Amino acid sequence: MLSQKQLEKIRGFLERAQNPLFFFDNDVDGLASFLLLRKFCSKGKGIAIKSFPDLNVAYTRKLHEFKPDVIFVLDKPIISKGFLDAAAELNMPLVWIDHHPVPEFEANEIVNYFNPLVNENPSNEPTSYWCYKITRHKGDEWIAMLGCLADWFIPEFAETFSKEKPELFTFTNEPARALYETELGRIIKMLSFALLDRTSMVVKMLKNLIIIKDPKELLDITTKTASIHGRYKQINRKYEKILNKAKEFVKKNKKVLFFQYGGLLSLSSELANELFYLYPNKIVVVAYIKGTKVNVSLRAKIDVRKLAEKALEGIESTCGGHEHACGATLQVTDLPKFRDNLIKSTK
Ligand SMILES: [Mn+2]
Structure with missing residues (x-):
């Protein structure tokens, strides 16, 4: 303190x-x-x-x-x-x-x-x-x-x-x-x-x-x-659409909810928050792809920063944030490797 x-x-x-x-x-x-x-x-x-x-x-x-x-x-x-x-x-x-x-x-x-x-x-x-x-x-x-x-x-x-x-x-x-x-x-x-x-x-x-x-x-x-209200309404419409799509990925993996999307708006942090609220027992990973770069937001009850850092070993990236909520950026070509590393480490 x-x-x-x-x-x-x-x-x-x-x-x-x-x-x-x-x-x-x-x-x-x-x-x-x-x-x-x-x-x-x-x-x-x-x-x-x-x-x-x-x-x-x-x-x-x-x-x-x-x-x-x-x-x-x-x-x-x-x-x-x-x-x-x-x-x-x-x-x-x-x-x-x-x-x-x-x-x-x-x-x-x-x-x-x-x-x-x-x-x-x-x-x-x-x-x-x-x-x-x-x-x-x-x-x-x-x-x-x-x-x-x-x-x-x-x-x-x-x-x-x-x-x-x-x-x-x-x-x-x-x-x-x-x-x-x-x-x-x-x-x-x-x-x-x-x-x-x-x-x-x-x-x-x-x-x-x-x-x-x-x-x-x-x-x-x-x-x-x-x-403020106008902007909120406009973005919220798009946000709800992406959120609903993300929910479809819940059954794909028992422990990890991995969802990736593209488009003009980076909403990965907000999406990860709400998905974690809806599925508190999952490790939530939301990847936002923009051009050749990816922004990833992670949320979990466990130390998700440590998990992300481990999954990013050998991958050119930045990673930061808190124990239960963190983010990373990497190249889009490395995203499959990151996802596989992460899912493997939770098994
Ligand atoms: Mn803060």
């Missing part, structure tokens, strides 16, 4: 910031982390990171454009050396908050790295959980709830929250039920689909989200939320 001292240190950066720039991972934990910090200091721009697996060097353009006095990087496990070097050259302090396995990087004097995994009592609560511990604004608790649930984590304040807002969240200890059986879960799905939109639309969404005070506002269609 992060210590009180560390939380205060980050809070100090926020209080002193005149023109912060926030980079966040392109998912709901990343988004919630940004919203919590942005609301606290009422200043600064937010940028959803589209590059994978790292915050790549192309984003240094934003440093020249916005000239921030402090950079925040939220929920992103890797920052490219080029980006770190550019920030150092411009003498911009960088506050990096994450909860993924710690990468190897050359720490320079501008980097302030915070990760609950590198501590006396290692833990991996979502980044938004820690952002809420930093800002401590009770009115923003719903945002922290969204970020935590999206990362399959039930925070200790969930039970009180459910008593205060029973129409949004019925208390459960099971993250999967929280995601697929509550209104907060519905909002998470909406936001994660909306994050897939064009950059200009995401920018518009962020502007609206910053001023929304009540999650109920998000469920109604208003001028602030119409584009």
Whole structure:
């Protein structure tokens, strides 16, 4: 966990910031982390990171454009050396908050790295959980709830929250039920689909989200939320179609639900989540093929990251994430080998 001292240190950066720039991972934990910090200091721009697996060097353009006095990087496990070097050259302090396995990087004097995994009592609560511990604004608790649930984590304040807002969240200890059986879960799905939109639309969404005070506002269609709802509806139609197709693969293998698809939209992470909710005893593998590359999302009760790493041995690939939810990228020509290795290792 992060210590009180560390939380205060980050809070100090926020209080002193005149023109912060926030980079966040392109998912709901990343988004919630940004919203919590942005609301606290009422200043600064937010940028959803589209590059994978790292915050790549192309984003240094934003440093020249916005000239921030402090950079925040939220929920992103890797920052490219080029980006770190550019920030150092411009003498911009960088506050990096994450909860993924710690990468190897050359720490320079501008980097302030915070990760609950590198501590006396290692833990991996979502980044938004820690952002809420930093800002401590009770009115923003719903945002922290969204970020935590999206990362399959039930925070200790969930039970009180459910008593205060029973129409949004019925208390459960099971993250999967929280995601697929509550209104907060519905909002998470909406936001994660909306994050897939064009950059200009995401920018518009962020502007609206910053001023929304009540999650109920998000469920109604208003001028602030119409584009989010529109995008959600459009993507959800396609999503449901692919999900139904994936369900047909359940009987193919006793232990593994392996499903691959192509098309314009990468929905593998959302699909893997929902399939794992529907079939909690399966090892869920969803492969999204785009050109010559494949993005794979894996979910399971067992240590699926270890399983994936083993199945990827000898295959040119990247792999990252958490014990029960992780992702990998590889070449499409290696996909059959990866699938065979994986299925073989579960026998
Ligand atoms: Mn996260």
